Each structure stands twice: as C-alpha cells, then as structure tokens.
Amino acid sequence: MKRIKKTFSFFYKCFVIYTLVVYALLFWFPFKGWFWGFVMMSFPVVIAGHLIILAFSLFSSRKNVLLPLLVLLLGCIFLPRTYSFRSGPEKVTSKQEKSFKVMSYNVHGFQHNSQASKDQVNRDIKEMKEWIVNTKADILCLPEYINYSNTELMDATLELKRAGYKHVAYLNQTKWNMPHSYWGMAMFSKYPIIAQKDTVFEMQNGMIQSDIKVQGNTVRLISLHLLSMTLKLNAFRQQKTLKGVARESKKTTKLIKRGFDNHALEMTVLESWIKESPYPVIVCGDFNETPYSYVYGKTRSLLKSTFEEKGRGFGFTFNKLPYFIRIDHQFYDKNKLDLVDFQTVDSVRYSDHYPLIGTYEFAKARD
Secondary structure, three states: OOOHHHHHHHHHHHHHHHHHHHHHHHHOOOOOOOOHHHHHHHHHHHHHHHHHHHHHHHOOOHHOOOOHHHHHHHHHHHOOOOOOOOOOOOOOOOOOEEEEEEEEEEOOOHOOOOOOOHHHHHHHHHHHHHHHHHHHOOOEEEEEEEEEEOOOOOOOOHHHHHHOOOEEEEEOOOHHOOOEEEEEEEEEOOOOOEEEEEEEEOEEEEEEEEEEEEEOOOEEEEEEEEEOOOOOOHHHHHHOOHHOOOOOOOOHHHHHHHHHHHHHHHHHHHHHHHHHHOOOEEEEEEEEOOOOHHHHHHHHHEEEHHHHHOOOOOOOOEOOOOOOOOOOEEEEOOOOEEEEEEEOOOOOOOEOOOOOEEEEEEHHHOO
C-alpha cells in the first residue's frame, strides 16, 4: 500500500509540474507550433483532473488536499477566459446614433447541403436570411458565405443589399466569383467601406480587412476564418472496430497538428494588420481556436476579448459535437472603442455556429 501511495504521489507531482507548464504557456504564450498547441489545449482536462483528485482527497486523506487546492486556485487566473457570471444583457444608455452593431456569424453555406428534406432546407434558408436582416446589425461578417444570384432562394446578397447593406467586401472575389455564384467569406456594411484588402490562407480560409466610415469616424474591421481543426466525433462514433478508431484518431491528430502550425503563421499576418492600423480595430470571426491557444492568447495581448468583458456563462459557439467549445470570438481596441454590449445568440440554431453580436461606440462618444 505504501508503494502504491508513493507511486501515486510521484505521478501526481509530475502532473502538477505539467499543469504549471500549461499555465505558463497560457499566461506568456512564449512558444508556437503544434506540440505546444496540444499542451495548451489540454487545459480543461488538466483542471478536471485536479478537481477529481481534490474530491478524492476530501473523502480519503484531507492532509493531501492542499496541493490540488493551490493548483486550482492558481488556475483561477484563467477563469475570465472560461466563464462569465453576468446574467443578463447590459442596459444600453448611449444614444442610438452613437453606437454601431457588429455581427459575426459562420453561416455554414446557409445549410444548403443539409440532409434534411428539401422543404425544410428551403424554409431554414429563408428564415435564416430573415433573422440576419432582423438583427439590424450595422456590419455583418459572414464566414462560409455562399451566394447563387441565379436563384431567388440563394441570392442572399441581393436580399441583404435591399435591407440596406449596400457596401460589400469579399474574400478573394476574383478567384471564387464564378458565373452567378460566390463561395468564401463576405463582409456587408450599412456604412461606406472606404478601403479594403484580403489575404487567402487556404480555400475559403483567410482574412478580410475593411476600413469603414461610421458616423464621421473610421473603424477597421478584420473578419477572419482560420483553418478548421474541428474534431469529427461523428466519424469516431461510426467506427465499429478499434482499427477504425485508430485510423480516425490518426487523421484527427494530423489535422490538428496542421491547424496549429498554420494558425501560428496566420497569426503573424493578423498581428501585423492590427499593429499597422491607424484606426480603432475590431477583429471577429471563426478562429477555430479555443480560449486556451496561442492565437487566442496572442490576440488577447493586442486587443480586448468581448466575451471576457461582457459575455455570459460559458459562451459556447459551436452547434454540433462536441458542442461545449468556444471557437468564434470578437476582439476590440479598448483604448479607442467602448463595448456597450455583447451576446452569443445560442437560441439561433440554423448553422453549426452561433452568431456573436457586439455593440460598440467610439471612445470619444462617451457620455
């Protein structure tokens, strides 16, 4: 029994050291690349492990409670990234003309390839477009945007322009703008876009930068869609043998490794765009990164996270397995902008992502 206790004590101390490495990486993010990405991504598992050990110690040997308790208390510095105790929307006291609303929403091609019945798909597409218009957001950032101008149902661009979104920026329009169709990422604005540029990382993944004239001021909107690293849990569930599970595990690991390496390079571009901006910056979109990652930490060091400032609950943004992750984010320049309100609209389930809506005003417009 003593040998078992010593062995457990040794392994737990190693686990504590590993936990401190995770904390250090998340706090200082000194390394990038797939290996360190996996280490940082393990943060929730690490916390769960210490909670289990703490609970076990409370019922078995209370003298061993101190170490897991201290480790967990130290981990509380990352609580703002994880959970917000705010319960309801902020009371907006600013005059309406002072604020502007930005919605980022991965529309997943308006689910036009859904396996639901044709009538259901058509109904969902129509309702989804209506919902987007009814949000009355001033600026829309839409990853996985698709448009077919030769069909009324899928001509979302025409419908949005009729609703007042007369200014549009597309990701690499010259490459993907085939006859009557577009697939990629789009930014729609009710305010004039006075300058824009984009960069493509791969296929429909990339960034759009638009300088938008809002109420006599200029704001720089950067909408992005980083390479997907989503775990394909349905593929795991469909496997009938250990060999099949091993094959899917290998594919998933390879995908995540590639994603971490690509994201580090993409972050270099994003950082330069942010630092070069003469205007207040808002960055939003589908990061495909959790709050425990190099890209999130690096962006957080340059701008403020809207979720951490005014989010609610866990703020999960993914509407399919594994559900309990937040990979869509909005960040803003707190020195030049005020965040009036922010919400993750998890009641809207048309896409595999939930919409994020941030309401901002320029700092000089404070009452």
